[in-house]
Amino acid sequence: METTAPVAFITGAAKRIGATLAKQLHQQGYNVLIHYGASKHEAQALALELNMQRAHSAHILQANLCDMGEIDVLAKEALEVWGKVDILVNNASSFYPTPVGSIDEKDWHSLVGSNLKGPLFLSQALAPALIKSKGCIINMVDMHIDRPLPNHTVYLLAKTGLASLTQSLAVELAPHVRVNAIAPGAILWPERAMSEKDKQTLIDSIPLGALGSPDDIAQALLFLVSASYVTGNTIYVDGGRRLHSNASA
Numbered sequence: 001m002e003t004t005a006p007v008a009f010i011t012g013a014a015k016r017i018g019a020t021l022a023k024q025l026h027q028q029g030y031n032v033l034i035h036y037g038a039s040k041h042e043a044q045a046l047a048l049e050l051n052m053q054r055a056h057s058a059h060i061l062q063a064n065l066c067d068m069g070e071i072d073v074l075a076k077e078a079l080e081v082w083g084k085v086d087i088l089v090n091n092a093s094s095f096y097p098t099p100v101g102s103i104d105e106k107d108w109h110s111l112v113g114s115n116l117k118g119p120l121f122l123s124q125a126l127a128p129a130l131i132k133s134k135g136c137i138i139n140m141v142d143m144h145i146d147r148p149l150p151n152h153t154v155y156l157l158a159k160t161g162l163a164s165l166t167q168s169l170a171v172e173l174a175p176h177v178r179v180n181a182i183a184p185g186a187i188l189w190p191e192r193a194m195s196e197k198d199k200q201t202l203i204d205s206i207p208l209g210a211l212g213s214p215d216d217i218a219q220a221l222l223f224l225v226s227a228s229y230v231t232g233n234t235i236y237v238d239g240g241r242r243l244h245s246n247a248s249a
Ligand SMILES: NC(=O)c1ccc[n+]([C@@H]2O[C@H](COP(=O)([O-])OP(=O)(O)OC[C@H]3O[C@@H](n4cnc5c(N)ncnc54)[C@H](OP(=O)(O)O)[C@@H]3O)[C@@H](O)[C@H]2O)c1
Pocket: 011, 012, 013, 014, 015, 016, 017, 018, 035, 036, 037, 038, 039, 040, 063, 064, 065, 066, 090, 091, 092, 093, 094, 095, 113, 114, 140, 141, 142, 143, 183, 184, 185, 186, 187, 188, 189, 190
């Protein structure tokens, strides 16, 4: 299929923040490639919703981003849909605690795979297409990239690696492709259970006094997509939490 619309490819876009990013880009006129891992029904429902608004404007693609073979196939399939990619949003992520003493290779595989290896090899596979379209890459990192998050060593080393990758790619793919990152603070509670007390402690550490919303992340994304002289940068969307003395709670 050919399209005159620009094409945005968002990983982990079936639900939560990724789904909002897909919807907002779609609203701006992008055709969207909605990648998912396990959330097939949510991905299908989102694509249906967007295709009802504009026919043939959303397409779903499945892959486990920890698997090199699947990443390669995913990149090929993405390019087969509309023949191009203008924006790659590396949003997919696994997130769970790994206290030192309990870390095993499975944690490394899952957390580094989804948060760093997937983005690196997907960016590499799509680089020729992004160069051709003079496109951009946006990596979802975390406000904790420059301060520890207790019990999350493996997740955080992967996100810190992704922040480093952002800068390396910004230099290496310039001047054709801009590469930036967004560092969210507390936007949505993790899917695993959290006590009300822990939630309140966290909210108390946010200068702006509340969680952010996926729309706050989308706002930063839309800025970065259109900011033609910005590359290698990270925008913190964290309500000021990185400045708080209790930011590692
Ligand atoms: N939520 C927050 O407050 C917050 C705070 C800081 C940073 N961030 C970052 O912002 C981004 C979006 O956050 P979120 O909370 O919306 O993310 P999320 O729900 O934790 O994860 C997004 C999606 O990633 C996909 N995924 C995970 N491992 C995968 C794998 N191996 N292969 C393929 N897909 C995989 C899952 O897709 P399926 O469900 O289809 O399997 C999941 O739905 C993430 O990069 C996150 O680290 C979020």
